[in-house]
Amino acid sequence: MIRKTRLFTPGPTPLLPAAQFAMAAADIHHRTAEFRALYQRVLDQLKLFVGTKNDVLLLSSSGTGAMEAAVSNLTSPGDRVLVLSAGKFGERWTALGKAFGCEVDVVSAPYGHTFSLEEVRKALKIETRAIFMQATETSTGVRHCVPAIADLIKSANSNALLVVDAITGLGTTHFDMDGWGVDVLIGGSQKAVMIPPGLAYLAVSDKAWEAMEISLNPRYYFDLRKERKNAHKGESAYTPAVALIAGLGAALDYIAQQGGGDLAAGRAALVENAETCAEMTRAAIAAMGLKLYAPDAPAAAVTAVLSPEGIDSGVFVKELKSRFAAVITNGQGEMKGKIFRIAHLGFFDYMDTISLIGALEHIAVSVLKLPGFQFGQALTAAQKVFAQRDPQAAAKRECQCGREVSHCARKTAAVTA
Amino acid sequence: MIRKTRLFTPGPTPLLPAAQFAMAAADIHHRTAEFRALYQRVLDQLKLFVGTKNDVLLLSSSGTGAMEAAVSNLTSPGDRVLVLSAGKFGERWTALGKAFGCEVDVVSAPYGHTFSLEEVRKALKIETRAIFMQATETSTGVRHCVPAIADLIKSANSNALLVVDAITGLGTTHFDMDGWGVDVLIGGSQKAVMIPPGLAYLAVSDKAWEAMEISLNPRYYFDLRKERKNAHKGESAYTPAVALIAGLGAALDYIAQQGGGDLAAGRAALVENAETCAEMTRAAIAAMGLKLYAPDAPAAAVTAVLSPEGIDSGVFVKELKSRFAAVITNGQGEMKGKIFRIAHLGFFDYMDTISLIGALEHIAVSVLKLPGFQFGQALTAAQKVFAQRDPQAAAKRECQCGREVSHCARKTAAVTA
Numbered sequence: 113m114i115r116k117t118r119l120f121t122p123g124p125t126p127l128l129p130a131a132q133f134a135m136a137a138a139d140i141h142h143r144t145a146e147f148r149a150l151y152q153r154v155l156d157q158l159k160l161f162v163g164t165k166n167d168v169l170l171l172s173s174s175g176t177g178a179m180e181a182a183v184s185n186l187t188s189p190g191d192r193v194l195v196l197s198a199g200k201f202g203e204r205w206t207a208l209g210k211a212f213g214c215e216v217d218v219v220s221a222p223y224g225h226t227f228s229l230e231e232v233r234k235a236l237k238i239e240t241r242a243i244f245m246q247a248t249e250t251s252t253g254v255r256h257c258v259p260a261i262a263d264l265i266k267s268a269n270s271n272a273l274l275v276v277d278a279i280t281g282l283g284t285t286h287f288d289m290d291g292w293g294v295d296v297l298i299g300g301s302q303k304a305v306m307i308p309p310g311l312a313y314l315a316v317s318d319k320a321w322e323a324m325e326i327s328l329n330p331r332y333y334f335d336l337r338k339e340r341k342n343a344h345k346g347e348s349a350y351t352p353a354v355a356l357i358a359g360l361g362a363a364l365d366y367i368a369q370q371g372g373g374d375l376a377a378g379r380a381a382l383v384e385n386a387e388t389c390a391e392m393t394r395a396a397i398a399a400m401g402l403k404l405y406a407p408d409a410p411a412a413a414v415t416a417v418l419s420p421e422g423i424d425s426g427v428f429v430k431e432l433k434s435r436f437a438a439v440i441t442n443g444q445g446e447m448k449g450k451i452f453r454i455a456h457l458g459f460f461d462y463m464d465t466i467s468l469i470g471a472l473e474h475i476a477v478s479v480l481k482l483p484g485f486q487f488g489q490a491l492t493a494a495q496k497v498f499a500q501r502d503p504q505a506a507a508k509r510e511c512q513c514g515r516e517v518s519h520c521a522r523k524t525a526a527v528t529a
Numbered sequence: 530m531i532r533k534t535r536l537f538t539p540g541p542t543p544l545l546p547a548a549q550f551a552m553a554a555a556d557i558h559h560r561t562a563e564f565r566a567l568y569q570r571v572l573d574q575l576k577l578f579v580g581t582k583n584d585v586l587l588l589s590s591s592g593t594g595a596m597e598a599a600v601s602n603l604t605s606p607g608d609r610v611l612v613l614s615a616g617k618f619g620e621r622w623t624a625l626g627k628a629f630g631c632e633v634d635v636v637s638a639p640y641g642h643t644f645s646l647e648e649v650r651k652a653l654k655i656e657t658r659a660i661f662m663q664a665t666e667t668s669t670g671v672r673h674c675v676p677a678i679a680d681l682i683k684s685a686n687s688n689a690l691l692v693v694d695a696i697t698g699l700g701t702t703h704f705d706m707d708g709w710g711v712d713v714l715i716g717g718s719q720k721a722v723m724i725p726p727g728l729a730y731l732a733v734s735d736k737a738w739e740a741m742e743i744s745l746n747p748r749y750y751f752d753l754r755k756e757r758k759n760a761h762k763g764e765s766a767y768t769p770a771v772a773l774i775a776g777l778g779a780a781l782d783y784i785a786q787q788g789g790g791d792l793a794a795g796r797a798a799l800v801e802n803a804e805t806c807a808e809m810t811r812a813a814i815a816a817m818g819l820k821l822y823a824p825d826a827p828a829a830a831v832t833a834v835l836s837p838e839g840i841d842s843g844v845f846v847k848e849l850k851s852r853f854a855a856v857i858t859n860g861q862g863e864m865k866g867k868i869f870r871i872a873h874l875g876f877f878d879y880m881d882t883i884s885l886i887g888a889l890e891h892i893a894v895s896v897l898k899l900p901g902f903q904f905g906q907a908l909t910a911a912q913k914v915f916a917q918r919d920p921q922a923a924a925k926r927e928c929q930c931g932r933e934v935s936h937c938a939r940k941t942a943a944v945t946a
Contacts, residue, residue: 114787114802114878136553370531385531436880461531462891463853463884470883470912478916487912492905495887499895499904 115437120468122250122280122414122441122455128306130366131359135307138358147354148346154357155343157364158313160375161305162282162297164289168315169339170360172353175279175300178312180208181334182244182275182296186320188328189213191241194272196227196261199251200444201277205244212329214241223447224405224416226256226512233264241323242273242295247281251444253416253453254406255285260513262292273320279303279312283367283379284386284413284457295320304382304413305367306459307359316340382458386412388501389456389465392494396469399493400476400485405451409512413457416443418450420482425452428472431479436471462498469494532854537885539667539697539831539858539872545723547783548776552724555775564771565763571774572760574781575730577792578722579699579714581706585732586756587777589770592696592717595729597625598751599661599692599713603737605745606630608658611689613644613678616668617861618694622661629746631658640864641822641833643673643929650681658740659690659712664698668861670833670870671823672702677930679709690737696720696729700784700796701803701830701874712737721799721830721875722784724776733757799875803829805918806873806882809911813886816910817893817902822868826929830874833860835867837899842869845889848896853888879915886911 119126140147151170158168171177183205187193193214195205198221209216219235221227236243243265248255258276265272273295278287282297283304289297294317301311316336324337333350342349364375370385371377390412397404397417405416419425425442429452432438443451454468469490476485536543557564568587575585588594600622604610610631612622615638626633636652638644653660660682665672675693682689690712695704699714700721706714711734718728733753741754750767759766781792787802788794807829814821814834822833836842842859846869849855860868871885886907893902 113805114799114876116876116878116880118880382531388530436878438880459531459533461533461853463533463535463855463888466887467880467884470887470908471880474879474912474916477912486909487916488905488909491887491908491912492903495891495894495904495908499891 115435117437118439118464120438120440120454120464122303122453122457123300124302124309125304125306125455125458126460126464127308128363128366128459131307131363134362135355135359138355140354140358142348142352142354150358150361151348151352152346154361154364157361157368157375159315161364161367161379162289162299162315163287163376163379164297164315166289166315166317167340167343168313169336169343170348170352170357171312171314171334171339172310172348172350172356173312173334174309175277175298175312176204177334178298178300178314179204179277181314181331181336182298183208183212183214184329184331184334185324185336186242186273186275186296186327187212187214188326190215192217192237192239194219194232194235194237194240194243196232196243196245196256197221198225198227198246198254198256199223199249201246201249201251205277209244223252224254226254226409229260229264229512232261233268236264236268236270236272238270240270240272242275244275245277247276247278247285247287248411248413250280250414251447252406253404253411253414255409255411257512258287258294259292260511262294263513266293273323280411280413280457283382284411286380286383289315301356301360304386304458305360306363307356310353310356311360383412384503385460386456386458387503387506388462388498389460390415391501391506392462392465392497393454393456393469395493395497396472396490399489400473405447414453414455416451416453419452423480424449427480428452428475431475432471435475435479438468438471466491466494532852534854535856535881537855537857537871537881539720539870539874540717541719541726542721542723542872542875543877543881544725545780545783545876548724548780551779552772552776555772557771557775559765559769559771567775567778568765568769569763571778571781574778574785574792576732578781578784578796579706579716579732580704580793580796581714581732583706583732583734584757584760585730586753586760587765587769587774588729588731588751588756589727589765589767589773590729590751591726592694592715592729593621594751595715595717595731596621596694598731598748598753599715600625600629600631601746601748601751602741602753603659603690603692603713603744604629604631605743607632609634609654609656611636611649611652611654611657611660613649613660613662613673614638615642615644615663615671615673616640616666618663618666618668622694626661640669641671643671643826646677646681646929649678650685653681653685653687653689655687657687657689659692661692662694664693664695664702664704665828665830667697667831668864669823670821670828670831672826672828674929675704675711676709677928679711680930683710690740697828697830697874700799701828703797703800706732718773718777721803722777723780723876724773727770727773728777800829801920802877803873803875804920804923805879805915806877807832808918808923809882809914810871810873810886812910812914813889813907816906817890822864831870831872833868833870836869840897841866844897845869845892848892849888852892852896855885855888883908883911
C-alpha cells in the first residue's frame with residue numbers, strides 16, 4: 113500500500129508549498145539591495161505576526177539559540193533568575209541560566225501540569241533579574257498562563273524581566289506582548305509558521321534593551337544589540353539562512369491571507385485552526401478511553417496522550433510510521449515510553465486530523481487489539497466536535513489565572529477522558 | 530480553518546513529490562546525449578510498466594492525442610470499425626472514427642454498465658478493421674473485460690485489431706497485453722503514473738505496425754512510424770515535453786520501488802493499492818445508504834456515486850471544495866448533476882481515503898442533513914474493509930466473462946448498496 117510521509121510532530125511541522133517554492137527560488141546574495149528588501153519586509157511582517165510595537169530580530173539558529181541569546185544578553189554571572197519549569201524545555205532554561213553563571217531559582221510543576229501561581233509569587237525575590245518560562249511546554253502538551261505571570265510581576269512591584277519561550281506557543285495561543293508586559297518573546301521557524309528548522313526570532317521590549325547595556329555575560333553571534341543595529345539597515349549581522357527567510361516571507365503572506373490580508377487576524381485564525389484540530393483530537397482520545405497527559409491545561413499546539421497500561425508509547429509511534437508513514441513523537445526523557453504526542457500547530461487541516469485519528473484507531477483496534485476499542489468511536493467524536501464546535505463557548509472556560517480563557521489564551525474546552 | 534488543496538479526481542491525480550523535483554530539475558536540451566539517455570531509460574521503463582515486449586512510444590499530447598494516433602495510423606477512410614461504448618470516452622472513439630472517415634458500428638451499454646459480450650459478437654463483422662474500447666470508462670466508473678473481447682476476436686477468426694484506451698485502466702486493473710493479444714494499449718501521464726497531464730504513451734503490436742503500412746488516413750504529428758524510428762535512436766520526432774518525461778522517469782522509479790525494484794510487481798502493487806482505496810470507498814458509500822452508479826462492474830480507478838434523490842451531485846462537489854479544498858468530479862454530459870466521482874488511481878493512500886470519507890460524511894450529516902445519516906458509519910465501514918480485506922477472496926468473484934476476476938482483472942468485490 114502507498115504510504116505518504118506525513119509529519120504530525122510539534123516541530124518540524126508540515127511545510128507550506130508556497131514557502132517551499134520561495135525557498136527553492138531564493139538564489140540571492142545577502143549583501144544586496146534585493147536581500148535587504150526581503151529582510152526588511154520579513155522583519156516588518158514578523159512584528160505584525162507577533163503583534164508588538166517592539167523590534168523583532170531574526171537569528172539563523174534553532175530556538176535554543178534564541179533562548180541562549182535571551183540569557184546571555186540579559187544576565188550577568190551571579191544574577192538571580194527564576195525559571196518556571198514543567199518539562200524538558202523548562203529544564204533547558206535552568207541549564208542555560210547555569211551555563212551563564214546565574215543563580216537559578218526554580219518553580220517546578222510535575223510533568224503534565226502547569227505551575228502554581230502561589231509558588232511563583234513566593235519564589236519571586238526582590239533581586240530576581242528575570243523570569244524565564246514557556247508559553248506552552250512542548251514536551252508535555254501543557255499551556256501556561258503568561259499574563260498571570262506578567263500580572264504577578266507587576267503586583268509584586270518587581271523589576272524582573274519576563275522572558276517567554278513561545279516557540280510552540282506563537283500561532284497556537286493568544287498573545288498580547290505589549291499589553292501584558294512581556295520583555296522577550298521567542299519564536300521558531302519549524303512551528304506554526306510552516307517552514308523548516310533553522311530560524312528563530314525574538315521580540316524585545318525597551319526595558320530588555322536597556323538591561324542589555326549593563327549585562328556582563330559574553331556573547332558574540334547572539335549579540336542582540338549588534339543584530340538590531342544591522343536589522344535597522346535591513347541586514348543581518350552574520351550570513352543569514354537566506355532561503356529560510358524567503359520561505360518565512362511566503363509563509364507570513366499565507367498567514368495574512370488566512371486573515372483576509374491582515375497578519376494579526378491571520379494569527380488569530382491560525383490559533384483557532386490549531387484549537388479546532390486539538391479539540392477534535394482530544395475528543396477522539398477520550399472516545400477511545402485513553403487519557404490525556406495534560407487534561408487540566410492542554411495546549412492547542414500538541415496533544416500528549418498517555419499510552420494504555422502495559423503498552424510502550426513507542427509502539428504507537430512505530431506502528432503509525434511503518435503502516436501509514438505518519439510521524440508522531442514519543443515522550444522525551446522520563447516520559448519516553450509513557451506518552452505519545454500529536455501536533456496541531458501550523459499547516460494542519462480537518463482532513464489531516466481525521467486521517468491521523470483513523471490511523472490511530474486502526475492501530476488500537478486492528479494491530480494492538482486493545483479491549484473495548486471499536487472502529488469509528490474516535491472518528492465520530494472528532495467529527496462531532498468539528499460540526500458542533502463553538503469557539504465562544506470554549507473560550508468561556510476558566511483559565512489557571514481565574515479569568516475566562518478568552519482573556520489570556522482563547523483556549524478551548526479540555527475534553528477530559 | 531486551513532484547507533489544503535487535495536485532488537481526488539480521476540486525472541489529474543495527486544503528484545508524486547519525487548516526480549515534481551525531477552521536473553523542476555529538468556533543464557535539458559532534447560537533442561543531446563543527456564536527453565537521449567533519459568528518454569531511452571523511460572521508454573524501457575514504460576515497457577516493463579505496461580508489461581509488454583512491444584515497442585512503447587511516448588507522445589507529447591493528452592490521452593486523446595494517442596487515441597487519435599491509433600485511429601489515424603490504423604484506419605483508412607471507408608474502413609469499418611467497431612466501437613464499444615459505455616460513456617463519454619467510448620463516445621470519443623466514435624467521434625474519432627467518424628472524423629477519420631470510418632464507418633463506425635457501435636455496441637453501446639447504458640451508462641453505469643458494461644456492454645453485452647453477445648452483442649459485441651453479433652456486431653463484429655468479417656470486414657471490421659479494428660475494435661476500439663476502454664479498459665475502464667472514467668466517466669461512469671465501469672470496468673470492461675478486455676480479455677473477453679480479445680478472446681471473442683480470436684474465436685470469431687476475425688482479423689480485427691484490438692485497440693484499448695487504458696488511460697485510467699493501467700495501474701488500476703491487471704493487463705497482459707501480449708498474452709491476451711491487444712494490438713494497441715494507450716496510457717496517459719496524469720493518471721496512475723502520478724505526474725501532470727501532457728504525455729500519452731502507446732504500446733503497439735507487430736500486427737498493428739503492419740496495418741499502419743497500408744492505412745491511408747493522414748497523420749503527421751501523430752505518425753507512429755516516424756515516432757518509432759526516432760525512439761530507436763533515443764529521440765522523439767518533435768520537441769518533447771522534457772520536464773514531464775523526467776518526472777515520468779522518477780515516478781516509474783517510485784513504482785518499481787513499490788514492487789521491490791521490479792516494475793511489473795510495482796504495477797501489481799499499484800493495482801492492489803487502488804483496489805483497496807476503491808473497496809474502502811464503496812463500503813463507505815454503501816454504509817451511507819448511497820448507491821453506486823456502477824455496482825456490477827466497478828472500476829478500481831474511480832468510484833461513481835449516485836447523488837441522493839433531489840440533490841444535485843454538484844452540491845457534493847461544491848461543498849467538498851469550499852469547506853475542505855478537496856476536489857472530486859461531477860458527472861459528465863447527461864450524468865452531470867446525477868453522480869459524483871472519487872478517484873483512487875495512483876498516489877493515494879489509506880489516510881487520503883479516510884480523510885475524504887470523513888469530509889463526505891460531514892457534508893451529508895452536517896451540511897445537507899440527509900435523513901438517516903450519522904457520523905462514523907461510512908468511516909467505520911471503510912476501516913473494517915482496510916483491516917479485514919482479503920485480496921484473494923475478492924479476486925474469486927465472477928467477472929463479466931464468466932471467469933474468476935483474478936484471471937482478467939484482479940478485480941475486487943463490489944459492495945452493492
